Amino acid sequence: MLFLENNTSGDLSPEASPARIGLALTDKQMTTAPAHSKKIQIASTLLVGARGLSDKAIAWIFIAPTMVLLLAINIFPLIWAVRLSFTSYMANLPRPLSFVGIDNYVDILTDEDVWDHFQTTAHFVISTIVLQVLIGLGLALLINHKFKGHSFWTTVILLPMMLSPAVVGNFWTLLFQPQIGPFNYFISFFTGLAPSSFTMIGSVDLAPWTIVMVNTWMWTPYVMLICLAGLRSIPDYIYEAAEVDRASSWRQFWSITLPMVMPFLMLAVLFQAIQSFEMFDMVSLLTSGGPGSTTELVSITLKRSAFEKWDTGYASALAVILFVTAFGAANIYVKVLNKVKQS
Amino acid sequence: MKKMIAGATALAASAFLAAVATPSMAEAKSLTLCWAAWDPANALVELNKDFTKETGIEMKHEFVPWTSYADHFINLLNSHSSECDLIIGDSQWIGGAAENKWYVKLNDFFDKNHISMDTFLPATVVGYAEWPKNTPNYWGLPAMADAVGWTYRKDWFAKPELRAEFKSKYNRELEPPKTWDELLQVSKFFTGKEIDGKKVYGSYIYTERGSEGITMGVTNAMYNYGFDYMDSKKPYHMEGIVNSAGAAKGLDVYKELFNCCQPKGLTNAYMSEGLDAFKSGEVAMQMNWYAFFPGLAKDPNVGGDKIGFFKNPAGPAGQFTQLGGQGLSVVSASKDIDDALLYVKWFAQPAVQQKWTDLGGASASKAVLESDAYKKSASYAPSFVESMGMVKDFWAEPLYVPLLLDMQNRVHDYVVANKGTSKQALDALVKDWIKVFKQEGKDPS
Numbered sequence: 001m002l003f004l005e006n007n008t009s010g011d012l013s014p015e016a017s018p019a020r021i022g023l024a025l026t027d028k029q030m031t032t033a034p035a036h037s038k039k040i041q042i043a044s045t046l047l048v049g050a051r052g053l054s055d056k057a058i059a060w061i062f063i064a065p066t067m068v069l070l071l072a073i074n075i076f077p078l079i080w081a082v083r084l085s086f087t088s089y090m091a092n093l094p095r096p097l098s099f100v101g102i103d104n105y106v107d108i109l110t111d112e113d114v115w116d117h118f119q120t121t122a123h124f125v126i127s128t129i130v131l132q133v134l135i136g137l138g139l140a141l142l143i144n145h146k147f148k149g150h151s152f153w154t155t156v157i158l159l160p161m162m163l164s165p166a167v168v169g170n171f172w173t174l175l176f177q178p179q180i181g182p183f184n185y186f187i188s189f190f191t192g193l194a195p196s197s198f199t200m201i202g203s204v205d206l207a208p209w210t211i212v213m214v215n216t217w218m219w220t221p222y223v224m225l226i227c228l229a230g231l232r233s234i235p236d237y238i239y240e241a242a243e244v245d246r247a248s249s250w251r252q253f254w255s256i257t258l259p260m261v262m263p264f265l266m267l268a269v270l271f272q273a274i275q276s277f278e279m280f281d282m283v284s285l286l287t288s289g290g291p292g293s294t295t296e297l298v299s300i301t302l303k304r305s306a307f308e309k310w311d312t313g314y315a316s317a318l319a320v321i322l323f324v325t326a327f328g329a330a331n332i333y334v335k336v337l338n339k340v341k342q343s
Numbered sequence: 344m345k346k347m348i349a350g351a352t353a354l355a356a357s358a359f360l361a362a363v364a365t366p367s368m369a370e371a372k373s374l375t376l377c378w379a380a381w382d383p384a385n386a387l388v389e390l391n392k393d394f395t396k397e398t399g400i401e402m403k404h405e406f407v408p409w410t411s412y413a414d415h416f417i418n419l420l421n422s423h424s425s426e427c428d429l430i431i432g433d434s435q436w437i438g439g440a441a442e443n444k445w446y447v448k449l450n451d452f453f454d455k456n457h458i459s460m461d462t463f464l465p466a467t468v469v470g471y472a473e474w475p476k477n478t479p480n481y482w483g484l485p486a487m488a489d490a491v492g493w494t495y496r497k498d499w500f501a502k503p504e505l506r507a508e509f510k511s512k513y514n515r516e517l518e519p520p521k522t523w524d525e526l527l528q529v530s531k532f533f534t535g536k537e538i539d540g541k542k543v544y545g546s547y548i549y550t551e552r553g554s555e556g557i558t559m560g561v562t563n564a565m566y567n568y569g570f571d572y573m574d575s576k577k578p579y580h581m582e583g584i585v586n587s588a589g590a591a592k593g594l595d596v597y598k599e600l601f602n603c604c605q606p607k608g609l610t611n612a613y614m615s616e617g618l619d620a621f622k623s624g625e626v627a628m629q630m631n632w633y634a635f636f637p638g639l640a641k642d643p644n645v646g647g648d649k650i651g652f653f654k655n656p657a658g659p660a661g662q663f664t665q666l667g668g669q670g671l672s673v674v675s676a677s678k679d680i681d682d683a684l685l686y687v688k689w690f691a692q693p694a695v696q697q698k699w700t701d702l703g704g705a706s707a708s709k710a711v712l713e714s715d716a717y718k719k720s721a722s723y724a725p726s727f728v729e730s731m732g733m734v735k736d737f738w739a740e741p742l743y744v745p746l747l748l749d750m751q752n753r754v755h756d757y758v759v760a761n762k763g764t765s766k767q768a769l770d771a772l773v774k775d776w777i778k779v780f781k782q783e784g785k786d787p788s
Contacts, residue, residue, distance in 0.1 A: 088782065
């Protein structure tokens with residue numbers, strides 16, 4: 001501030017670095033305003049010091065605040081969670097930490113219930129992704145053609161994605177109410193079944209598919225958007241060349257569209273896999289993991305251990321296992337994705 | 344212009360008054376009482392106006408919905424927050440509250456002020472005040488007596504055509520069930536019937552998974568078929584007690600009732616869903632806490648002559664019911680412990696206990712509950728008094744939360760999600776509970 005206030009030369013060119021401006025002004029100030037000489041001397045000393053810093057050091061000074069925040073908010077809690085995972089710590093009890101070695105990990109990995117919840121999560125993730133990719137790509141192919149009301153329908157399709165998962169969970173819970181929910185009446189209209197004779201979120205057989213259905217409804221537009229970006233990136237001349245060669249639409253799809261959209265599609269699969277793997281809010285509001293533990297995803301198990309049972313040590317171990325699983329799977333996937341891009 | 348000047352003067356005057364009044368208001372004494380948000384809490388607000396009138400201490404109230412009641416207040420207590428001066432805490436909290444010193448121990452205070460626990464129903468003293476259980480160490484004053492009971496549609500039970508059909512089918516009169524076998528029979532009889540132009544179900548029972556619902560429901564069947572928490576001669580020994588053949592049978596009976604007669608979709612339902620099902624004429628009978636019955640008895644659609652009440656039916660091993668209710672405790676982190684104790688002293692007075700019940704609360708005072716006047720005061724009163732004499736409660740250990748969540752998980756998995764058998768569910772529960780007690784440093788062998 002001091003330097004700019006005294007910058008009477010008005011030189012704001014790139015060459016006029018703060019250090020240079022400051023130094024020039026300091027000289028001028030020394031002759032015209034002796035009352036400020038002490039202040040100027042300090043500034044001058046600092047600038048001389050700063051001039052001695054390397055570019056790398058200055059870069060470090062700029063990124064240091066971000067690094068400190070990152071360490072405090074992300075890395076430290078992660079390391080702390082790893083430490084807690086080897087203890088029997090309970091956050092709601094005022095007692096000291098006691099180390100239990102790998103007991104928490106053994107408990108988790110030998111617990112049949114936890115494996116059941118992993119299976120439930122796998123079912124949810126895989127089913128959701130398959131449906132999202134099929135429907136999302138289909139919608140993108142449709143939307144890619146210009147037709148009347150094209151923009152309106154694109155907006156309509158994108159709406160679910162813009163809603164909060166909490167809102168989605170709550171209103172689908174109402175839609176699925178057997179007595180008053182419109183969904184059962186809709187099914188009843190086509191099948192003749194009495195609306196109150198079945199329940200989507202209370203049935204052991206239907207509940208796992210219900211959460212898949214709602215998640216697909218919400219996130220398919222996202223996959224569609226990414227696919228649409230892929231479709232729009234394919235140059236028209238490739239299709240024109242294919243048409244000159246009399247390639248059928250089917251052949252064009254398999255030989256041009258799909259290979260060229262594939263990197264985008266794989267990226268969408270990665271994003272959606274991570275999103276579904278960590279899904280908590282919507283499923284928690286829809287079914288709370290029920291009936292029984294039929295739809296209990298590992299994220300719900302983690303929440304129950306950490307914030308209902310307050311078994312912090314156990315929950316930390318489970319969190320570490322989930323982190324390693326997601327991180328490992330994502331790494332492998334990214335390598336495959338890179339290979340696809342290169343080919 | 345005159346109006347503008349008058350307005351400006353009024354504004355300046357009110358600003359001046361506010362500035363002057365603020366320091367004196369800050370000096371006014373107040374207490375914050377924490378509880379759950381439900382009908383009896385409104386009665387308590389009404390009652391507390393008398394306390395303010397008598398002492399000049401303003402009463403503030405923090406009422407939290409049942410679904411977050413335990414989480415919210417246990418976190419506050421655990422963090423030694425002074426947000427609540429007084430708390431009406433659940434019976435299961437007493438162990439943790441005593442051992443972690445969340446509550447002020449009240450023995451000396453009771454002695455000094457001649458407050459005798461003998462004047463309260465014994466079950467409520469054990470449930471809401473004592474830790475360790477059955478020892479004279481008091482951490483609360485019984486405040487809100489409650490237990491699980493049943494309501495039924497008296498008008499449906501009185502329909503001549505239904506009574507005739509029932510008699511021809513079962514060779515007995517259609518009356519409120521006295522045993523769980525009868526409960527099943529009557530529930531099945533009503534399920535699928537069309538009454539008042541609507542298809543109805545036999546009975547509503549608790550199935551909620553997230554907090555305590557299904558446990559508070561299923562124990563009403565299990566106690567009466569032989570379930571208990573531990574060997575009475577060997578503390579914390581659970582093998583063969585929790586998973587006894589009788590306990591498994593009780594669990595099966597509850598599941599049978601759920602499968603046959605629960606309205607569709609109520610697979611994760613607790614108090615409010617039961618009230619809705621009963622009020623909307625969807626069920627013939629409903630399991631719920633007595634605390635709701637004063638409101639139901641006055642309900643314009645299903646109250647009055649249309650509603651009847653009965654206590655939890657008996658089983659082969661006896662007749663018990665699940666204890667609800669709470670005790671009034673002083674929070675040790677409070678900055679106004681003396682005033683909070685003054686409130687407890689005021690609340691314990693017989694006249695206040697009587698008024699508390701008259702307003703819609705439920706005193707645990709013997710003088711109030713065992714009086715003829717009370718028994719005649721409402722149609723649910725006689726069965727409530729009898730129910731309070733046959734209550735059993737869930738664990739009140741410091742680690743009651745994981746114990747409760749384990750039972751929620753095992754029982755819900757079996758009853759609602761058809762996972763395994765009742766014996767397998769209870770065997771798994773014993774394993775879960777042994778693990779928790781080991782964490783607590785107790786020997787469950």
